[in-house]
Amino acid sequence: MTSYRQPGVVLTDRYFTVPLDHTDPGGEQLELYGREVVAASRAADELPWLVYLEGGPGHGARRFTGKQAWLARAVEDYRVLLLDQRGTGRSTPRNRQTLAPLGGPEAQAAHLARFRADSIVRDCETVRRELTGGAPWSVLGQSFGGFCATHYLSTAPEGLREVFITGGLPSLDGHADDVYRAAYPRIQRKVEAHYARYPQDVARARRIAAHLAEHPTTLPGGYTLTPEAFQSLGILLGGGDGSHQLHYLLEDAFIRVGARHELSDAFREAVQAQLSFAGHPLYALLHEAIYGQDGRPTAWSAERVRGEFPQFDAARALDGDAPLLFTGETIHPWHFETDPALRPLRECAELLAARADWTPLYDAGRLAANEVPVAAAVYHDDMYVDAAHSLDTARAIRGLRTYVTDEYEHDGVRASGGRVLDRLISLVRGEV
Template sequence: MASLKDEGLHKSHDITMSPWALQQYDEPGDHDLPATFDIDYQNLSLLLQEAAILYPQCAKPKLYPAIQPYTPVTVTTPVVPIRSVAVSTKDPFSEGNRSDQGPTHTTDYREYDTPAVPLRRKDNRLPLSVSMSSRQKTSTEGLWAGIKPAVLLGIKPRQANKDGHTFRTLEFQVPLSHHHHHSTSQKDALLNLHAELVDSFPNPNPTTPDAPSSPISPQKPFTLYLCGGPGDGNPSGKVPELNKFCINRGYQVLYVHYRGTGLSPLFFDSTAKAKVLNMSDHDKANYLAKFRQDNIVRDLEAIRLCLEKELATNIKWTLICQSFGGWVATTYLSFLPRSLEAVYISAGMPPLGKTPREVYEKTYVHIVRRNEDYFNEYFPEDQEHVRTIIEYLRDKAPLQGGVEGQSAPFRGYELYGENGERKGCYLTYQTFMTLGRTFGSAPVIRRDSDEDGDEEEEPISLTSSIGPKKIPLPYQKLHRLITSFVSDLGDHSMSSSKSNAESTISKETLSLYTNLESFALHRRPLYALLHEAIYCSSTCLQTSQPSDWAAIDVALSHPSGAFSWLSRPSTTTTITIPSKKFYFTGETLHPAPLLSPLGGPALTPFLGAADILARKADWPALYDFCSLRQNQNPAREEEGEEKGMTKVKVRAVAYKQDMYVDLGLSQLAAKFIGGCELVVCPFGSWGHGSLKEVGKTGRVLGWLFDGF
């Protein structure tokens, strides 16, 4: 594409649509379109930059005509997907419509200027030629401006967390929907948020308690730790070395439990809970849709504004992000960059511009590789043992009366907590096969085809002649569980003539399974309900696509056939066990009946809503690619704050062996963000959770804060 000269960036010119372009519309009335449109070259330039990143295979000069200022252009180019278009007859220099007033773009086009012509092709794609003259500033303001400070409900006296640091508890109140302000009497429209502020080392004189009213320091900068998820709580003692690192550098560290997680309840109170649970599935889905990362960011911004008001000082967050926390931070950086001082991400670069299916295609590469390591290199005998276990659980385990939300009873074992309390969750053959999620902390065996790296720590190599194989701990634990299952079943396999009552799984084995099962959906249902939704986002080039349980589709289409034990809820035929090999799944969630036994009563009321969320195709934008690209843009650095530019330091660490966040997608995401420094961890055996691991936290934080 020819360069767009500065003097022509804000001019409006005619673009004539070709007959070929007009023929792409479905209805006859769609052909009666205006022949010319306004075009804002500044926004078109940003649009084409985004297109080049999202669709690199199309980003070749020969595919685009040379667009020259002041020259009418006949558009006969190929098309790229665009969500929708604002067709405008406004003067681009009129008040409120000037592109030189700073970034006014948005990725949410809900309103059209007159004439209201949504130029949508029959294949839901739009011609690149259409005007982007006004980026709908009002839409951005409606969705991201006007966030009000949270209500500070109270501050509790300091206490010590498990790592010895002192913290105080802060309770906030925020609206369920930040751009729809409700009366405080509408309790179902409010949420309470729990936060813990670590600001000092332990009291050197335990006999002298801290004063309950000791103030929060307005001088110390704030570090905000964003944990993984979605659905996890965020206690202040989770990463002890992080607290020590930050306090030594003069920070106070705020841990916020995201809305609906941990000590921030999913409902305002029991009355609101009853009201939501009595809603239709569609209304429940609308309620749950407000718990993604975009509204988490609004909550965090409301807390920041509240603290600014309480402390009478300006506050900018320094974000330290683990896994899903990086998703949250990137949304924050997209829409509210002025609130941030720096963003530091470990194993949490979101897959920008990728659909859920594209993400899971990468995920299953890692899942298959670890299954191959387990079954081919460490415990080949377990392939047949696992077959025996799942056949027993599928056909001979005790028949359960069914879980609320399921259409039929199923076979499995009810699970209990450490104190014998009922959890409402079950072990079934499908939940057993989700144990591959624990493989994420196991190093991958080096293949000959792997690229060499400058690693100080070598990954496991089975070709070494020095000593026996070193078996990763996750594989050891799974093998121990499988061995315990086999011991319980004895000769009671499918070929046995023993009755069901004579084949049983011991409490010890069930306890081993409970300790190894890591989804814990009974205490974090949002993980199951929103796990695929966190990948759904609109852009100005593409509508959001429904997740549609993408993980199970990718698994069932895998050429190995090793995941054919999975099924969609509509499947009524008996599931057959693969004849050759079968694999465990990883960090992937699948529809009922899998989710219901796994999540228990906390999840089952929302299974109908989960299917609706999986079909939802109008998710709002989670990222503003143009805003991300402009962060720390050297070419416009001199414009500074006058032009709305921000300078947020962004550093990230990615890991070669990360099973949960693909390295290639992380590297691609870094290219979207201006000024982002990303390094691949040089230690081959380090992985997804290294930021949280004792002995590694300080090293990772040093890279993030000080550079690599």
């Protein structure tokens, strides 16, 4: 272990070994990485552990500097483990480079089928026993991390001291189609709110999409920017300052070159950074698989369901005078054509989309008998996770207390500093 300091905290790099398949503990092994964080003033204290599960899927734990965001509140009471979930960050990362040696698309898809919430929770249990000597620990699950926490409550509640969930209470029985049928209207509301805030962006977005329809553009990193790919910048609208980020991106799109205008290098570079999956390919590969649990394939659900909402069709908008609607947290087959980080994984993605043997992730009976203290922040018009689905699940988990707010968007646990986490801690402790 290596320890080092940042302002106000002591950090320690920790490594753990877990089996790829927990039903075969002697088989292939994976290395997991976790960053321990403790307040410098309490580094020698015996503190309860809090493990943080990042959103995604496919994102490593956030890299904080010192006591940023919610971490300042957490280290008042806990020794925190920022865990990179399997396949992400420094935990045996899985991408086009590391998947290729495993074999063809069939072998890759079979491998990645073990990277859902069920395996992540079993990883957590292995790590917990090593760190705490068997004592229960606390879990903070953001977004997909909350999905993992809900699975944890369903399968290993004995390992849990308390659970905090932020923007991540999943539907317990909804198919991916149900998720996206609820999502597209929310996405449209977010886009309309953006255009109401920045009406000049209506013309800007149409102009950019029209340009791309005539001139598909290759970005600096090799990404092919099409009108549909441009629409996916709407994923920004799910964050607290995302509308402002999108506005500033659009206003710098064109530059005059002699007698004509073309997309500026600055715009191309910024869009590449927003759209590339090079740093988190599992997000694209497993995004719909996290909803698979009823024997039906996900079968490119977001793409199929989008057909039920023709107002999102870019060509149709450009043929008329309707505003171009951006999309959001949706993955489509064309992602595996436009993004060079995903192109080698297209066949693997097709196999995962066709897979029909996903096992259930949540045990409604066990959740109804839950005894673990749980509190969840539900953002009332969260673009990424449907609030109605979340509240249905909240009612299904015995003893769960909710903090429902319209003050924050999906990133409220970070954007609020420590306020959202502090509220959840107070709820769990019965202080409010």
